[in-house]
Amino acid sequence: MTGNLKNVNVIGAWLLGFLWLLPLLYAIWAAIHPIEYQVRFDIFAPLTFFNFKNAWAQAPFAQYMLNTLIYVTLTTSSQFVVCALAAFAFARFEFPLKNVLFGLVLIQLLIHPEVVLIENYKTIRFLGLMDTIPAISLPYIASAFGIFVLRQTFKTVPKALDDAALIDGANTLQILRHVYIPLSLPTFVAYGLVSISYHWNNYLWPLIVTNSDESRVLNVGLAVFSMEEAGVEWATISAATLMVTAPLITAFLIFQRQFIESFSTTGIK
Amino acid sequence: MSAISIKKLNKFYDSNHVIRDASIEIESNSFTVLVGPSGCGKSTILRMIAGLEDVDSGTISIDGNVVNSLHPKERGIAMVFQSYALYPHMTVFDNIGFGLRLEGQRKHEIEAGVSEAARILKIEDLLDRKPRQLSGGQRQRVAIGRAITRKPKVFLFDEPLSNLDAALRVQMRVELAKLHDQLDATMLYVTHDQTEAMTMADKIIVLDKGEVSQAGAPLELYNSPKNSFVASFIGSPTMNFLKARAVAVTKGSVTIKLLDDLELKIANGDTAVSVDDELTLGVRPENLSLVQAPKAHCTGKVSVVEQLGSQTFLYLETADGPLILEADGSTKIKVGDLAPISFDVKRCHLFNKHHQKI
Amino acid sequence: MKQTVSLAPFASPFAGHVEMSKFRKFLPPFLLLSPSIVLLLTFVHIPAIHTIYLSFFSTPKGRRPSKFKGLENYQDMIADPVFWKVLGNNVIYAITTIPASIIIALIMAQLVNSALPGRPFLRFSFFLPVVLPLIAVGNIWLFFYLPGFGLIDQIGSLFGLPNTNILGSSETVLWGIVGVSIWKESGFYMIFFLAALQGIPRDLKEAAYIEGASNWQIFRRITLPLITPTILFISVIATINAFIRIEHLFSMTQGGPNYNSALLLYYLYENAFVFWDTAYAIAQSVFLIVLLSIIGIGQIFLMDRRVHYQ
Incomplete structure (x- = not known):
């Protein structure tokens, strides 16, 4: 050159x-x-700093932030548990209908939550969970994607370690807890980062199942705030937008490499 | 009493019958070696004893109790794996103490158990390391340490030395033998290496295609193999086999004729042989000798000379087939020479066409 | 099954035991799977099937229960000019954003993968939009596009250009949305190219370089064929995203003016949760389910292949 x-x-x-x-x-x-x-x-x-103070005063962003933290933590940690259990079954057990069940799981990759939100909305209403944080989480907890990537990782754990743990006296859950999960931590981190940013950015479903400040997440709060007819100042909206994205931008600045690697190894937002 | 008693054990993988009616007795406090070529089912039997494979039929008893349906941890066994199977994310201490931790033992009990095992194996200074920071030999010790802390009735070893280099393997053999004396426990050891079997075992069980071929003390197997499989598997270099035909049978001996009409009279206790039977003559390299020409049974042309120092192996072409002969370390014979050979007829073996010793 | 048959001669004394151990063997995996299966049935399979079923019924209103309407909802959909307009928008949106963001992503990946100074800055700047919520992205760009005040008009006025109203005009609003999408997605696709480029053995390029190949020839003859699977993979993800990532519409245009920037999912949302014409929205859901399933089958196929590569 x-x-x-x-x-x-x-x-x-x-x-x-x-x-x-x-x-x-x-x-x-x-x-x-x-x-x-x-x-x-x-x-x-x-x-x-006026614009930030102004935005902070006009909408309960602290409440939104707390709701978002609860929602994201609840979702990601439940995903870890539920998906790890299922991934372990698919990675290390032989049982009747295994392929059929795995196919059923993968169907979730085809049926995006967005296309069944009308039915899921009815289900949440039926369960009496409208306008609660668990309502936002529930449809995402059994993640086909999570099950898929964890299964791939679990399959790389040497089988001899299962045998050794069995002889050491471990039961199935203890093998998962003490052998498989510690050895798959990088995948959990990658999947966790992808999941956290997906849910931090999630909008349509939280918009539909929440309608009060007590359960609204940041994204919905921000949208409601900036769409108010009263004509909020641009500077205030900008400040609010930055406040909402600041935790993500900060996290991304610190964990840039992990973020990029996570997204590229797990492949889906 | 037997530490392990196996009766009519069978195992199938789909339609493959991998273990066939195996019955095995393993005496308390013995060092028993299960040996056979790869695929003979030796590891499968070990894993069935450990409880890692299901038993399809037959019974396995440990200390008099049938353990077929017990969880591995309830069987009173510990196992050392070929790949060591150390938990990569745990320190040596945690690897060794993992079983105790799962049992819910207190911290000081775990520490006591781990440090005792570490002391026996002289790995006290490695306890804070992770497995990847250890050499092969050290990993091996950690794997054994993990077994020791379980205070098992029976130690199971699955080819534990095959990932080590030759020198270390010899050293570990000695240490395992010492450990056996020190712990006074029953050890069952699986290997494909007959040298390991011969050097370490009180008792060897030879497996062939899922069946027990012969069981006995090392020298018993070496000197009186019950069939040509055991005869060829035990001993290195391997036993020579020559085609033969019975020409005369008397009480206590059989006269055979080899391909070039050489006749040999072989001592033999069995009379279930009749004239004209197709037989196989088996003779170990050390039971052939170089002699003065007049005393020779036959001659062979030397094709390879393997000098090991204390002895020399000669690879010979004879009219009866190829032979390996063990000669003195000082022999002056060269490739291409004609060697006069004598058979030690008292130490020859005859096998019938079903490969059974007669 | 095979095993049971071959066991028959041996099984009799232990028949009970064999059954017991089978039960014991199969119970754990089913227990491990049960939370996932229950949740997936509740929020994926049953809703999807029920959606298809309900698409043949009318919307229940007050005391009036829903009644069977056959294909009427679908006929309504076909007869609805807005549906066709929105579908057309979505197709234009897809066929412009996808190639543009893939080409930009490839350029970004080449830059970040090269030995240029300031690579960490480039990587940060390109990837940052990926971690931002689309709602917030919409706000930022709304300001960017603002007539008179937005940066675009600010720069335009330096050159004496008249003010624009990109989001307010029927002709340009969709392009405004397309721009946002390209900005948001390119960095995401970049990282896949980056991984693919780093997987190309260096000596292949060096060999070509020694043989006198130009940079363009190296890219055309070596790099491009080797990253074709990645391009395919990204295209599938991008197509799905073009149909389900629509949050910026909420903060920027609400589909307007006059549906010129509305996309399918947005129109579906409006029918379901603004006009409460559930039956009609459900027919549109079925349309999306079918469309995305076809694309998604391709995705699973590629995902499996990708995993085998690694």
Whole structure:
């Protein structure tokens, strides 16, 4: 590669990188400056925290944040348990109808929660769980995807370790708990990161099954807040948007490599 | 009393009958070796004793109790695996103490159990390491340590030395023998290596295609194999086999004729042989000798000379077939020489066409 | 079964034991599977079947129970010009966003995989949109597109261009949405290309380089054939996403103006939870179920293959 061509590449790459950040940078600019500087790009424009305070005061973001944390934690930890149990059965047991059952599980990859949300809405209402956090979690807990990736990982655990654990006196659950799960931690981390960001970003289902601030998650709260007819200031909406995404952006900044590896090894959002 | 008593054991994998009516007695405090070529079912039997494979029919008793349907942990056994099967995510301490932890023992009891095993195996300074930081020999010791802490009635070893290099294997054999004396426990050891079997065992059980071929003390198997399979499997280099035909049968001896009409009179206790029967003559390399030409039974052309120092193995082409002969370490014979050979007829074996000793 | 037959001569004295042990052997896997099976039946299989069943009935209203309508809901769907418009939007949305984001993702992956300075910055910047919620992304872009105030008009005004109203005009609104989607998804697809590129043996490229191949020839003859399975895999995921990732519509356009930016799932949501015409929405669900299942079968096939590669 000649020097010139390389320089063109570098400049092009950096331009693309900058362009990709631009929408976010623009929102940040609006959020941290007084309203009169919204579209005046002056390096010396005074900084302000006012927009964040304003947004924080206008909607119960702390409650939304707490709800989101509960929802995401509940969902991901339940997924770990339920999917690990099923994945263990598929990875290490022979039983009648095994392939049929595995096929039934994989069907979930075809029937996305979005296409059956009307029926699931009725089910949640029937169970009396409307407007609760478990209602948001329930349809996602048995994740075909989780079962699939954990099964792949469990299959790589040497069978001799099962034998050794059996002789050491372990029962089925103890083998899972003390041998398979510790040896599959990287997969749990990867799947966990993917699941957390999926659920942090989930909107349509939480919108449908929640209708009060007590159970709304950040995304729904943010949408309700920014769609209010009263005409909220742009700067305030930008600030609210940044507040909602800040935990994710921070987590991504810290765990960038893990995030990228997780998404690429597990392959689905 | 037998520590392990196996009666009419059978095992099928789909339609493959892998263990056929195997009956085995293993004496208390013995070091018994189950030996046979790969695929003979020796590991399957061991795993059935351990409770890792289901029994299709027959019974396995340990210390007089039938254990067919017991969980492995209820059988009073411990097992050392070919791959060691150490838990990669646990330290050596946790590997050794895992069984005690599952039993719900207290912390100080676990520590006592682990440190006793570590002391016996001299691995006290490795307790904080993970298995991947250990050499093959050290991993082997940890695997044995894990077995010791269970204080089992019976130790089961599944080819535990086959992943070690030759020198370490010899050293570990000695240590296992010492450990056997020290622990005063019953040990059942599976291997495909007849040298390991011969050097370590009180009793050897030879398996062939899922059946017990012969059981007995190492020298008993070596000197009086019941069939040509055991005769060929035990001993290295392997026994020579030559085609033969019975020409005269008397009480206590059979005269046979080899391919080149050489006649040999072989001592034999059985008379179920008649003239003209097709037989196989078996003779070990050390029961052939180089002699002065007049005393020779036949001559062979030397094709390979293998000098091991204390002895020399000669690979010979004779009119009766190929032979391996064990000669002195000092022999001067060279490739291409004609060697006069004598058979030690008192130590020759005859097998009928069903491969049984006669 | 085979085993039981071959056991017959031996099984008799232990028949009870054999049955017992079979039960004991098969109980644990079924217990392990039971939570998943119950949840999947409740939230996937039964709803899907029930959706198909209900699509032949009318919406119950007040005291009026639902009654069998045969294919009427589907006939309504076919006769509904909005449905066709929305379906058309979705097809345009898919066939523009998918190739564009795949090409951009491939360029991004090449850049991040090269020896350029500042690679961590590039990787961060390209992947960041992936972790952001689409709702929030919608807000950010809404501001970006804002007539007069948005950055696009700000830059345009520097060159004396008139103000735009990308999201307010029927002609441009769908392109506004397409832009957001490309921005959001490219970084996600980039990481698959990155993994694929890193899997190409270096000596293949070096050998071609020594033989005098140009960069373009190396890309065309070596890189591209080797990453074709990845392109296929991404295309399938991207197609599914084009039908189910619609949250930005909520914060940006609500499908408007005049359904010019509405996508299928959004229209379905509106019918079900805004107009409460459940029967009609359910017929649309069936349409989506069938469509996505066909695409998804391809996905499972590719996912299995991918796993075998690794």
